[in-house]
Amino acid sequence: MTNETTEATPEASEVPEVLRYAAFAADPAGGNPAGVVLDAAALSAGRMLAVAAEVGYSETAFLSPTATSRAYDVRYFSPLREVPFCGHATVAAAVALAERVGPGQYVFGTLAGEVPVAVDEDPAGVLRATLTSVAPHTEPAERGDVDEALALLGWAAAELDPALPPRFAYAGVRHLVLVVADRSRLADLHYDFDGLAAYMTARDLTTLQLAWREDDRTFHVRDPFPVGGVVEDPATGAAAAAFGAYLRDLGAVPSAAVLTLHQGADMGRPGVLRVELRAGEERVRVSGTAVPIPA
Template sequence: MATIERYAAFTDDPAGGNPAGVVRDAQGLDDAGMLKIAAEVGYSETAFLTEHRGDGRYRVRFFSPLAEVPFCGHATVATAVALGPGEHVFTTNAGDVPVTVDTAGWAMLTSVAPSVADLAPGDLEALLDVLRWRPDDLDPELPPRVAYAGAHHPVLAAASRQRLADLDYDFDGLKALMEARGWTTIQLVFRTGADSFDVRNPFPVGGVVEDPATGAAAAALGGYLRALRIVGDDAVVHLRQGDDLGRPSRLTVRLLPGEAGVRVSGKAVPLPA
């Protein structure tokens, strides 16, 4: 029988961060078995190590309660911390993701190469409609885009912190739109400083109203900020997430000159049994 470990990622407090399940002995599980466990655990994602390849390399798959996702940042951080200090490489459905863990339980992942694209015609209007936002709710300095760093996330910037706080969307409508477009979460942001953002992430396709911390979307946002030259090629960006849910989470995004991937770091701690 699979052993399920539980961690909170992007926090040093079990009451904060985003909970993730970790199953290290998933070699004998099929897709239905992994989905069943993820649904029973009930977190936004559970990570399954389906193959141990030696030298710190693992095949890792991620399941929400409703479906498999190609890459999940917070479950990556949780899994790496569960494995312990050192260098790990996770082969995910999106590609190889190196993760470094220190002795204090801090993990830093490096995403696959990000990309940024325009929203297809009509998609912005449809997205605003199901979010119950208006065009003038958007920050004109941060144009809407779809960003990718292992999973696809539309990035919408709110013109005010109050707009970000008042999240009340059409769950079924957004879920249907996301499923049709292949989007994993929606990255809603408000810029609080030159190198800082408050962020929220609706995740109805996973059966979750909102993610308290979303490492994959953080990596995608880093790629977005670099591609649109909102920050430089050498930048550190600080994200606050989960405060509106009562589960404060802190994510650090690092961009390095000449490095294609985006680094995302944070701490993870075990949850009480």
């Protein structure tokens, strides 16, 4: 028997700098934490996944600069797998770039498509990022799909809002939208983690967008994310974009509207997502602030 020594490859020994930001919040204790690696050009997909698992946030964004100024190829990893697009990590990454390069226009090339991101600075010096989604679409959810999801959540069909029926919605990744009629139902979230993960995997879902309508332009939302190894996402930009398209397709909001989504309060990490629909434009804009999380 021989003893063999395996040398670590440069990539395996390299520890990339991981920035940590809370997206869709002005307080690092709120919003959704995201990891950001600003130069991941030398990292393989396997290494990115390992870094994301070590970080432990719902997603970490890995940026690779391109030959075009302010344009980046971006990949997103949860602790368990790669996802084609992530809204909160996009907002976090754009704010991190703006702090170093300056506000303005950026372009993120994602697996879901090209996502323009604009970062503006207000008079108080607060940076706000606005992403423009890929083309969204929605489709009806079959009764069997809805009943199975409700059973896994421990919810009853009678608790849903009849004016806002269940649908699948996409704006970079796919979600099942379920809107309840009572805020207390949304606040009480306990579900079958493994069962819901299997259900979502079979239907290529990234989260469930669970919502309650406070008024015509204000909603409270929650997003289970078991397929990513996370019980719940505190603020979900991709789902917010899909939800905007869902409401527009139903005719529940005007073709031009600004919506406010509150998320994370039930987890103790409150955040606010702004969703903008523009008349004559298919794509949905989602904006929010992001702040560094102290080490």
